Amino acid sequence: TQLLEQSPQFLSIQEGENLTVYCNSSSVFSSLQWYRQEPGEGPVLLVTVVTGGEVKKLKRLTFQFGDARKDSSLHITAAQPGDTGLYLCAGAPGDDKIIFGKGTRLHILP
Amino acid sequence: GAVVSQHPSRVICKSGTSVKIECRSLDFQATTMFWYRQFPKQSLMLMATSNEGSKATYEQGVEKDKFLINHASLTLSTLTVTSAHPEDSSFYICSAGTGSSDTQYFGPGTRLTVL
Numbered sequence: 486t487q488l489l490e491q492s493p494q495f496l497s498i499q500e501g502e503n504l505t506v507y508c509n510s511s512s513v514f515s516s517l518q519w520y521r522q523e524p525g526e527g528p529v530l531l532v533t534v535v536t537g538g539e540v541k542k543l544k545r546l547t548f549q550f551g552d553a554r555k556d557s558s559l560h561i562t563a564a565q566p567g568d569t570g571l572y573l574c575a576g577a578p579g580d581d582k583i584i585f586g587k588g589t590r591l592h593i594l595p
Numbered sequence: 596g597a598v599v600s601q602h603p604s605r606v607i608c609k610s611g612t613s614v615k616i617e618c619r620s621l622d623f624q625a626t627t628m629f630w631y632r633q634f635p636k637q638s639l640m641l642m643a644t645s646n647e648g649s650k651a652t653y654e655q656g657v658e659k660d661k662f663l664i665n666h667a668s669l670t671l672s673t674l675t676v677t678s679a680h681p682e683d684s685s686f687y688i689c690s691a692g693t694g695s696s697d698t699q700y701f702g703p704g705t706r707l708t709v710l
Contacts, residue, residue: 518698527601527688527701528639573638575699581627581692583699587638 488512489576491586499594501563506589508574509556515577517557519548522571522588531559564593598622599691601702608679609710615675616705618645618689624669625691629699630662633686645672645689679709 490509498504508517516535520528532541534550534557541548545568547560561568571590575583598621608614618628626647631639643664644652651664661683663675672691676683686706690699 516698520701525686525704525706527599527690527704530698530700533698581644582629582641585639585641590636 489574489584489586491572491574491589493589494587495590495592497592497594498564500565504561504564504591506559506561506572506591507556508558508576508586510576511555512576512578513554515554517550517554517577518575518583519557519559520573520575522573528573561591564591566593566595569593597693597700599689599700599702601689601705603705604703605706605708607708607710610680611678613675613677614679614707615673616687616689616707618672618674618691618702620670620691620700623691623693625672625693626669628666628672628689628691630664630672630674631688631690633688633704639688642674647672676707679707681709683707684709 492507516533518533519531522528532548537552537554539550545562549558569592571588573588574586577583600619602617606614628645630642632642633639641654642657645664645666647666647669653659661677666672686704688704690701692699
């Protein structure tokens with residue numbers, strides 16, 4: 486069974502601080518996606534990484550795919566209250582399905 | 596592009612009744628759609644894969660006779676929760692892929708409350 490482990494599960498930091506969220510697996514994925522979900526809404530896609538070692542930036546968010554395509558990280562610079570939410574990583578093992586991590590619940594304190 | 600809608604957004608029903616949830620891909624065709632269930636403060640759990648024109652594929656532990664899935668067209672999949680009970684209360688989310696990549700696009704979810 487392929488699993489995606491996210492860490493930390495919960496993170497509460499002050500506005501303006503930097504943070505990194507990790508998504509790790511012992512399995513190789515053809516791609517990894519990061520989603521953000523707010524209460525009562527569906528997940529919204531932030532980014533898809535496909536190539537090992539790939540780095541993508543989305544404003545203050547930096548996403549990296551591990552060289553071996555087994556892990557990924559999300560780094561947020563100068564966090565803002567609007568960044569608060571549940572961050573989910575999801576991996577595509579090669580078939581149609583995607584597998585979700587348990588998520589990191591991020592709370593940015595103003 | 597790649598917008599997925601769900602209807603209804605919220606539904607409250609009595610125990611023993613059936614509830615139908617629709618999932619539509621608005622600007623693309625989806626041969627495959629996915630149905631997830633999410634309990635409070637937990638991640639998404641895949642329930643089944645909905646295949647256009649054929650039977651759905653259910654994940655282990657999901658009762659196919661209770662959660663009926665119909666994928667009638669390339670833009671519509673429906674999930675019917677039959678004889679709903681309070682333990683079926685949850686947030687149900689569908690997703691669809693465009694077929695050109697692994698990325699899935701999610702609907703806004705349906706909050707089901709069974710009294």
